[in-house]
Amino acid sequence: ANSDHTGWAGETTLDVEMAHAVAPDAHIVLVETGVAQNGGGTTGLPEMMDAEKSLIDRGVGDVISQSFGATENTFPGFRSGDFSSIQNLRYAFKDAARHGVTVLAASGDSGATNTTADGSGTYPYKVNAWPSSDPLVTSVGGTQLHLDDKGNRMAPESVYDDDGAGGGGPSHVFARPSYQNGVKQVVGDHRGTPDVSMAAAMNGGAWVYSSYNPKAVGWDVYVGTSEASPLFAGIVALADQVAGHRLGDIHQALYSLYAQSSRNPSTGIVDVKDGTNNSYAGVTGYTAVKGYDMATGVGTIDAARFVPALAKEG
Template identity: 80%
Template sequence: MRITRPRTRAGATTAGATALVAAAMIATPLSTSITAASAHAATPAEAVPAVAGHQLVSGESSPLSIAQCQAKWKIACYTPVQYRQAYNLNPLYKSGVTGKGRTIVIVDSYGSPTVQHDLDVYSKQFGMKSAKVQVKKWGHVPEFDPKNADMTGWAGETTLDVEMAHAVAPDAKIVLVETAVAETEGVTGLPEMMSAEKSLIDHGVGDVITQSFGATENTFPGFDKGDFSSIGKLRYAFKDAARHGVTVLASSGDGGATDSTADGKGYYKKRVNSWPSSDPLVTSIGGTQLHLDAKGNRTAPESVYNDNGAGGGGQSHVFDRPAFQNGEKKVVGNRRGTPDVSMAAAVNGGAWVYSSFDPTAVGWDVSGGTSEASPLFSGIVALADQAAGRRVGDIHKALYTLADRRSSGVVDVNDGTDNSYQGVTGYPAANGYDMATGVGTVDAARFVPALARASRHS
């Protein structure tokens, strides 16, 4: 994966109307079918994230309906109310399972100076109570500059992360960790993120950590020589999380079966994978496309995310197949396969997000990418933590066990094509586990209590 590139934002302009379509991707640009925003890519020497397809545009004054989005931009756009219906979350809320008493940790470079205000506006718009965002700065975080494209890129990612986590687990506490060094391809920025995570874990802060960033495994020092120690030295936070029962999630990326090159300006012409998503201590969250009506009811089965990006997935070149994937040997071979499970990520079916960190683009935007999917799933984990009355911890064993019992709320995704991208052939959606969507997605009303029960025995 790339070393922490925030999911990108891009403007879509049709018939004089301008909207912000943010591809919440692991440094993956949106394709030109939605927008061909001016690319901002940085070389490693500049030590900034390669935020391709990033363009600041004026936001909408209010969210539009699905029909209006389709008429203006040829995409569907969804609200948290519709997401809640689609993922069958409402029965949990009615029973009191709202994430209360649980804490979601979100890690982003720089953060956003308006994150609390923006969450308040977002929540009010959709009839939800807001939540207090506790901000923890790690290191000397520079003052926010709305003219700095790297900072605004991360601010967009931060906004997406916070609002998506809150949409699923409305009563969960949110701790936002803002680091001082931007993550790029390779190691840059990751040590700060990992040390911040370990510190919070050691201090008992957080039940689930969501990471919407990643760096291609191939871009780490020593990779070409078969030396994976540079990744190994960064795993200490995840090992610490396992000891403390903290669940760790990461976006699988938006480059399908490929991912960004070291300079952030292109993609490998072969199948690659990215870290931390590829780490066996991390639950890899892939992407799907929802098909909903105005009430949030499904008009078709969830399908593979492959529009303006594609859900990351494939074999790790660093990690061997972990025990929890032994039942999937025919699919993953002898390597760690990603993703493990998936949530909404397609731009065509993206989420409404409100932001005001850029004074020239205040308003409502539509966002997609697996950096949407990971915070969405962090909300699912927070709900399961509450239902279990304890941290569910590393969910891999429980997840793959539940996937064999379809009545447990794991929903297979075998619709759509595959996650091919940028000319690199991906993996097809298939019955059971596949490296396009993992075990599939979830019906929360069934999955959350099932995960809570299974975690007691894992």
């Protein structure tokens, strides 16, 4: 079987099943394009953006989850400070904002670094990836669950840092958006990722059923922020349902809830204060601390509280 095809089949199976697990009555539309985006390069991104814009314009979908990305450094012009190649791909996200559609993206599984253009390795220094780094996209990082064999929680969640590590850090392309002004002491002058995090680690990983490979039909454990993003998409779909309308770009609401969270547990935002994504590929990353950090963003969520809080705030 074609390795690119089976790889993407695995990604899309994970996406659909995770979103369905959280929002079982949601209508899920899987979007496929004819061009695969390989490794860490930018091939296929225009086709993906065209596909997203087409559905947005037709009124299909309230929440978009994206489990792909290309390192900002791999885009043409990056070295000379010309970011037009990324800016020119943002039309789908601008269209989503106009139509009140929420856009999410996985923050990556390579800690503070990411894949090189040829897909053969990672950069030896801090980088970030688009679309996660886009200010119009909610970046979803990863946490590790600490559960016993019965699924009972033994300890609070920590940073995803096994069999990969949650992506995060400052964008080298986008300036700090206004919704991150309250965390400017952490992100500096640039857009920081992730915004929020969900389960992504091998320890506590998700069992996913697949049948696309006739030789390997059945259940397997999947990990990564490609799990976290569709999980959060299901959460936003539930909040849309509670609100009775699309919430659109949730950044302002998310960071407003975060600003209240230290004194108001009903926001449903749960701070993650344990762990680091430092150990991936030898590139020093970020440590989870009290409050916002570029290991897990504002933290993770208690869905029973967060869903109505987001619906109200949004």
